[in-house]
Amino acid sequence: MLRAEDISMRYFRKTGQANHFYAVKGVSLALCPGEVTILTGRSGSGKTTLLHMLAGLLTPTGGRVLLDDTDLYALPDTELSRLRGAKFGVIPQGRSAVDTLTVLENVLLPGQLRGERGDAEGALRWLDALGIAHLKDARPAELSGGELRRMAIARALAGNPEVILADEPTGDLDDENTEAVLTLLRRRAAEAGKAVLLVTHDSEALPYGTRVYRMECGALSAL
Template sequence: MEAAATRTTAGDDGGSGGVSAARAERVVKAYGEGETRILALNEVSVEIARGAFTAIMGPSGSGKSTLMHCLAGLDSVTSGRVWVGDTELTGLNDRQLTRLRRDNIGFIFQSFNLLPTLTAAENITLPMDIAGRKPDREWVDQVIETVGLSGRLGHRPAQLSGGQQQRVAVARALASKPAIIFGDEPTGNLDSRAGTEILEFLRRSVDDLGQTIVMVTHDPTAAAYADRILFLADGAIVDEMTAPTAEKVLDRMRGFEGRGRTS
């Protein structure tokens, strides 16, 4: 984890150097009514810096996945406001949200979500093909080289290992030059070696390609690849850390044991 200790902390200012990549202002997310009402997010305000790697951590039920889904426009907020870049998501209709996610946001999930009948190359460019946009071949080639897929482009998902399939998913998320990429436990289904490779690719995409990444994780080792970690508990941001190491993250997480409500 030496790289985590020596890199610059691009996220230290929370994006104050310009328009942030994403921002939440006093966001509340509640489920149910009356006595059954559960508060998943409670007045959360946060800025995500451009060109930085941000991790979101917390115990099970802390609201970390809910926060990511609200920031990415995958879930609506009960109250408060959310922006991606300078576009406010709150109040957009379904068609506008779909267009914004398609044109500005990349996603990497724990399940790879690849189409089995398409090759790796076809899966990588699929979102742009659906949108009728011509890929920037120079950029796509750079992404493919960054994630080490040059020799696997003609293979279908069934012919690839889990780690290779997740590399395809990472390349797909990067290929359209999104303003921000959200990852929900992107190494959760991988063994430690493949998981490390994916985290190194994500780190490199920030350092070498200028990408912005927000990753939900429960793994201190994975979080240590980030520039900045946001810690959630009981639906609120209770701490943050810059220039993390796995040991520091693990120590901080021990303080949250036994806390949490809804995921």
């Protein structure tokens, strides 16, 4: 289980009346195995900041993030990075491909960064499930936005992570692929016992959530 305990992210700014503001303020949240947690809210409400803090990418200015009993931000960078690579599957917003690698190499990359040999068959199964197996040898520059999103999803799932953190995973997808991706993520939670956090603007995603939260001005409320 991944837990956020009263975490905050405070930024300083050079102008304005106040010299700082909170992107995330005093949020506590638990991502449980087998559940899809959906986080929705307006742009700038702090959803992505919260996701990055949960992923061990952004050190909170207050509070703790615990994976089981391990405080992520108490770990040295090398260990935290290793833990993130092994336990987390993160689907960031926007382009996240390594341009010099093919689609298949991108999907295999997390495993290889962990020192594994790379399960090409498993990677191809994920690409096939997302409808882009035929693009395995293509370079990211040759892919559309939707195809790149699906490649990022395949890459996050291929490592069989305990926690899946998806930031607008359906942003560039058509209705058909949106449904396929949401179904896939829900099945990863329900059938493989993964803890899934889905940050989205898309109201179509709400029915797929076990729990749904809304963020507003850095604060979290259950819907």
